[in-house]
Amino acid sequence: MVDDYFAPLAKVLSFHYPPSVLEPVHEAYLVAHKAHQKQMRYSGEPYITHPVAVTSILAEMHLDLPSLQAALLHDVIEDTGIDKKTIERQFGHDVAELVDGVSKLTQIKFETKAQAQAENFRKMVLAMAKDIRVVIIKLADRLHNMRTIAVLPEAKRTRIARETLEIYAPIANRLGMHGFRIEFEELGFEALYPLRYRVLKQSVTKARGNRQEILAEIETTVHKALRNTGISAIKVLGREKHLYSIYKKMANKHIAFSEIMDVYAFRIVVSSVDACYRVLGAMHTAFKPVPERFKDYIAIPKANGYQSLHTVLFGPYGVPIEIQIRTEDMDAMAESGIAAHWLYKSVTTDKDKAHLRAQAWLQGLVEMQKGGDSSLEFIENVKIDLFPDEVYVFTPKGNILELPRGACSVDFAYAIHTDIGNACVAAKVNRRLAPLSSQLVNGQTVEIVTAPGARPNPAWLNFVVTAKARSEIRQAVKKQKLGESIELGRRLLERALTTLSLRLEDISPENVQAVLKESHFNTLDELLESMGLGSQIPLAVARRLAFVVKEEEVEEEKEKQKATKVLSKQPLLIKGSEGLVVGFANCCKPIPGDVIVGVLSSGRGMVIHREQCKQIVHLHETPTCIYLSWQDETPGDFPVEILIDSYNRRGVLAALASTISRSEANIEDVRVRDKDGRYSEVRLIITVRNRQHLAQVMKRIRALESTMKVVRV
Numbered sequence: 001m002v003d004d005y006f007a008p009l010a011k012v013l014s015f016h017y018p019p020s021v022l023e024p025v026h027e028a029y030l031v032a033h034k035a036h037q038k039q040m041r042y043s044g045e046p047y048i049t050h051p052v053a054v055t056s057i058l059a060e061m062h063l064d065l066p067s068l069q070a071a072l073l074h075d076v077i078e079d080t081g082i083d084k085k086t087i088e089r090q091f092g093h094d095v096a097e098l099v100d101g102v103s104k105l106t107q108i109k110f111e112t113k114a115q116a117q118a119e120n121f122r123k124m125v126l127a128m129a130k131d132i133r134v135v136i137i138k139l140a141d142r143l144h145n146m147r148t149i150a151v152l153p154e155a156k157r158t159r160i161a162r163e164t165l166e167i168y169a170p171i172a173n174r175l176g177m178h179g180f181r182i183e184f185e186e187l188g189f190e191a192l193y194p195l196r197y198r199v200l201k202q203s204v205t206k207a208r209g210n211r212q213e214i215l216a217e218i219e220t221t222v223h224k225a226l227r228n229t230g231i232s233a234i235k236v237l238g239r240e241k242h243l244y245s246i247y248k249k250m251a252n253k254h255i256a257f258s259e260i261m262d263v264y265a266f267r268i269v270v271s272s273v274d275a276c277y278r279v280l281g282a283m284h285t286a287f288k289p290v291p292e293r294f295k296d297y298i299a300i301p302k303a304n305g306y307q308s309l310h311t312v313l314f315g316p317y318g319v320p321i322e323i324q325i326r327t328e329d330m331d332a333m334a335e336s337g338i339a340a341h342w343l344y345k346s347v348t349t350d351k352d353k354a355h356l357r358a359q360a361w362l363q364g365l366v367e368m369q370k371g372g373d374s375s376l377e378f379i380e381n382v383k384i385d386l387f388p389d390e391v392y393v394f395t396p397k398g399n400i401l402e403l404p405r406g407a408c409s410v411d412f413a414y415a416i417h418t419d420i421g422n423a424c425v426a427a428k429v430n431r432r433l434a435p436l437s438s439q440l441v442n443g444q445t446v447e448i449v450t451a452p453g454a455r456p457n458p459a460w461l462n463f464v465v466t467a468k469a470r471s472e473i474r475q476a477v478k479k480q481k482l483g484e485s486i487e488l489g490r491r492l493l494e495r496a497l498t499t500l501s502l503r504l505e506d507i508s509p510e511n512v513q514a515v516l517k518e519s520h521f522n523t524l525d526e527l528l529e530s531m532g533l534g535s536q537i538p539l540a541v542a543r544r545l546a547f548v549v550k551e552e553e554v555e556e557e558k559e560k561q562k563a564t565k566v567l568s569k570q571p572l573l574i575k576g577s578e579g580l581v582v583g584f585a586n587c588c589k590p591i592p593g594d595v596i597v598g599v600l601s602s603g604r605g606m607v608i609h610r611e612q613c614k615q616i617v618h619l620h621e622t623p624t625c626i627y628l629s630w631q632d633e634t635p636g637d638f639p640v641e642i643l644i645d646s647y648n649r650r651g652v653l654a655a656l657a658s659t660i661s662r663s664e665a666n667i668e669d670v671r672v673r674d675k676d677g678r679y680s681e682v683r684l685i686i687t688v689r690n691r692q693h694l695a696q697v698m699k700r701i702r703a704l705e706s707t708m709k710v711v712r713v
Contacts, residue, residue, distance in 0.1 A: 005033070013068075021065055025055070028091060035080040043151045045048055051075060057140040066091075067133045070098035074137060077103040079636035083486065102141065140178055142168045146187040161191035164505075165244075176305045179409060185244035190476045193247075194322050195539055200243050203257055218264055222323075225286035226268075231275050234328055235603035237264035255347035264315060265322040269331050273298060273564055276325045280381050283323055287313035290320065298330070300392055300400055306334055363366050381390050382386050394445040406465045413448045414469040421469060422476055423450035437463040483606060485532030485581045492626065493531060495572055496542035507545045515544045523611050534600035537623045572598070573631050574608065581605030589641055589713075592634040593691025599628040637687035639668055641713040644682040646706045648674065653682070655704055660686055663697040679708070 006029050013022055032051050039047035055071040069091055070359055077099055078623070088096035111335075135291040140526055140674035146164055149157055157442060168186035170250040190197040190613065215238055246260050268279055272462075308326040313320040391403050393412060397436055409429065414421030426449040427436055439444065456476040493505050512524060519536070521527045530536045574582065578593045589597050599608040599616050608628065609616045619625045646652050653672070660667055669685040688694045696710065701710045 005046065005048050005052055007060065009056050012056050016059055017061055017150055019660050021068070022060045024065060025068050025072070028095075031082070031090065032072045032076060034084050035076045035678045038078065041148070041151075043148060045262070047075075047079075050148075052138045053144045053147075054137070055502045057143060058137065065135065065137065066094040066098060069095045070102070070133070071137050071140065072704060073099050074102045092284055098131060098133055098137060100527070101131065104136050132354045135175065137166060139172055139177065143180060143183060146184060146191070149187065149191050154477050154522060157191050161188045164188040165192065172520040174331060179382050182242050186242055189244040189247060195394075196247065200247060201256075204243065204246065205531075214316060214319065215264060218266070218321060221286055221316075222266060222268070222283070225282040226279065229278055229282045231279055231282070234269045234271060235267075235277070237269075239266045239322070239324065241265065263320045263322055265324075267326070267331075269326060271327065273327060274308055276327060279325050280311060283311060283325075284311060287315055291679075298326075300402075302390060304401070304405070306330075308334065309330050320660060340355055355574075362425065376664075385564060390444050391440055393440050394443070396445060396447045402545060405466050407440055408465070409434065409440065409446055409448065410464050410473075411466040411469045412440065413471055414464075414466065416448070418468075418472050420448055422456050423452070423454045424448050425454045426453045436460070461657045478522060481581060482529060487529070487532070488581050488606065489528030489532035489536075489538075491543060491572060492538040493528065493545075496538040500542060502542075502546055515541065528651070532685055533602070533605050535602045537600070538626075539623045554610065572626055574598075574628050574634075583607050585609045585613065585615070586636070587615045589639055589685075590696060591638040591640050591688060591690055592630045596628045596630070598628045600624045600626065620664070634690065636688060637666065639685050639687050641683065641685050642698065642701075643711050643713050644684065644701060644707060645675075645709040646680055646682060646704075647708065648678055649706050651682065652706045656682065656684070656701065657707065659699060659704060660684075660699050663693075663700050665693070665697050 006026065009025070009029070009254060010022065013025060024355040029048075029052070033048045037050075041047055041050060044511075050073060051072045055068050058067055058071050073082075073087060073091070073095070084096050084100050087099055095491050096302070142164060145160065149160060152160070164184050165188040169188065171179050172178075172180035172184060219236065219238065222236055222430055225302050228238075241263075243259070243684075246257070249255065249260050250257060253382065261538060268274055268283075270279055270624050290312040293310075295310040298307045298309055307330040308324045311323050313321045313323065391405050391407055393401055393403065395401060395416070401412065403413055403415060409427030410421065410424060413424040413427070424436070426450065427434055428447040429438070429440070431445070457475045458473070458477050460473050461470060464473065490504070497503060497507075516522065516524065516527060518529060519530075519541075521530070527536065527541065531538055531541060533643065582605060584590055590608050590610045595611040597611050597616065597620070598608050601607050605625065646656075646657070653670070656666060666687045667684060668687060669683075671683045672682045675681055675684075686697065698710050698712070701707055
């Protein structure tokens with residue numbers, strides 16, 4: 001009975017492997033069969049049929065013996081009482097590591113299903129980076145699950161299908177395993193949208209029946225062009241678009257089904273690279289090429305190792321023809337990707353390169369996950385990384401760099417090195433300065449300008465597209481915010497301690513430890529960070545550190561008032577460039593020269609207001625309100641809002657803009673409201689250096705003939 005389930009696998013093994021492989025694989029089968037003996041699948045079949053089917057998929061790909069044994073045992077750690085050490089004793093370290101890499105994290109309880117899946121994926125990525133066979137086993141496991149997905153309950157079927165389309169199909173594509181990707185997408189599409197799948201399948205079947213005549217005409221012309229050049233093609237195939245790619249094109253590009261089916265696709269496989277380019281010339285002679293629709297993936301291979309020439313031509317009756325031209329080796333690589341490392345006995349340099357590219361990509365994922373806060377954030381970054389539509393740009397030395405479509409100069413900087421991305425201040429595209437946010441296009445040469453001491457700008461997260469750039473910026477911003485909040489917290493605490501005639505150095509270690517324990521912090525830096533972020537009141541912490549405790553609330557209140565008065569005489573100096581933990585209020589827009597106060601806001605740090613701001617008048621005598629003062633030299637430009645009443649004349653806005661520009665100020669926003677036909681109200685947000693600069697700007701605006709009144713809002 002046992003060998004009945006093993007028989008299909010034994011048949012595949014006898015066809016692809018020497019007889020010596022059969023016995024150790026059978027040994028792993030016996031262990032798996034015994035472990036899963038009482039388990040059944042949703043279909044009612046014994047569970048052992050699943051690992052046998054997964055192993056058969058891998059055997060067709062010629063994977064090595066440890067991979068086959070691991071495939072048979074891939075669920076025993078997760079679903080049975082067998083542990084990793086038992087597998088290692090019987091089958092060796094290699095097999096045990098592979099099985100563990102594929103297994104899920106069943107021992108840890110997670111708050112949500114999504115978090116559990118994300119953490120499982122993170123673990124699998126780490127195992128994949130150590131050994132690429134882990135991902136191939138996992139893909140084969142998922143492929144068989146998708147082939148038998150119809151028997152699952154609808155909710156589970158939908159969840160698995162969506163996960164397959166979002167994660168596993170793109171991973172197969174990233175690793176160059178085209179056959180796997182196509183099947184994942186077809187099965188996932190059918191399970192997720194069964195009605196759309198059926199309707200589209202019927203439409204495609206009908207449309208293909210109507211295309212035979214024109215297909216035959218194109219194929220005849222292609223063969224004639226090949227004969228004229230003296231090239232004998234190994235094969236010429238009419239390439240059918242699969243249903244999911246048709247569906248995606250219709251959804252993403254908002255085009256009708258008839259427009260997609262009007263494209264005729266062919267693949268021409270020849271013997272050499274030289275022949276590829278000669279066939280390209282022949283096709284461009286037979287049919288007119290469509291401008292800007294030619295791609296040379298032979299000279300510049302895709303990240304997953306894919307190589308081919310792509311061209312789009314005007315065919316008979318004006319129908320577009322897509323043609324792919326490649327060698328036999330390239331065709332095999334396009335189907336198998338990294339699996340070609342095992343599938344073909346004569347491992348060539350190209351196959352090794354695909355394997356190395358895959359390893360480099362996985363290593364990049366490992367580096368990315370080190371900086372991530374959570375598994376959910378990590379998996380979102382991976383999804384970004386899995387959907388590239390490539391752009392090829394050059395470094396100043398002429399090296400080619402591949403980036404996803406929509407990438408900008410900041411993505412380019414981080415792709416070269418994290419340190420270059422972090423220190424980036426400007427970029428030159430084709431030797432001209434360009435905004436960091438501008439999207440790059442094929443063929444551009446990009447040069448990054450760096451500066452010592454420069455730091456990533458959190459605003460970059462609004463336009464970067466690569467997972468590495470997003471992850472590194474977030475990590476750098478977190479470190480920057482941490483450092484700034486600790487520094488601000490230290491300044492606030494030292495200032496509060498002066499009311500007690502103390503310095504931080506005067507506080508005994510015992511007092512510090514007692515306050516840390518009471519506040520549930522492990523280190524003084526954590527306490528300082530919490531103060532810098534506005535979550536702890538500096539005056540309260542200072543009194544606790546000094547053990548100044550009053551028995552009566554009245555006396556404590558008096559002390560608070562006294563402390564506030566003392567602090568008002570010793571304002572905290574602000575430069576205006578403190579960064580992430582010191583912000584400026586939008587309600588009153590303070591600028592250097594204004595009398596200012598800071599309000600500690602929990603989790604946000606300190607928000608600076610003008611002293612007379614109506615929003616914070618009620619907070620003036622509370623411990624959350626900090627008296628501040630600008631440093632003598634405060635660099636930078638600060639936004640301020642002004643209101644102008646003017647006569648409604650032609651050219652008023654132009655005159656205002658010219659005057660403000662001559663005053664070395666900049667307009668950030670302008671709004672005009674018509675009062676009664678004769679008068680207009682103009683609200684401007686301009687940037688100035690300080691109050692003196694603002695006064696100069698307003699004086700020049702008042703001097704204009706059209707101005708009736710100008711005031712700061």
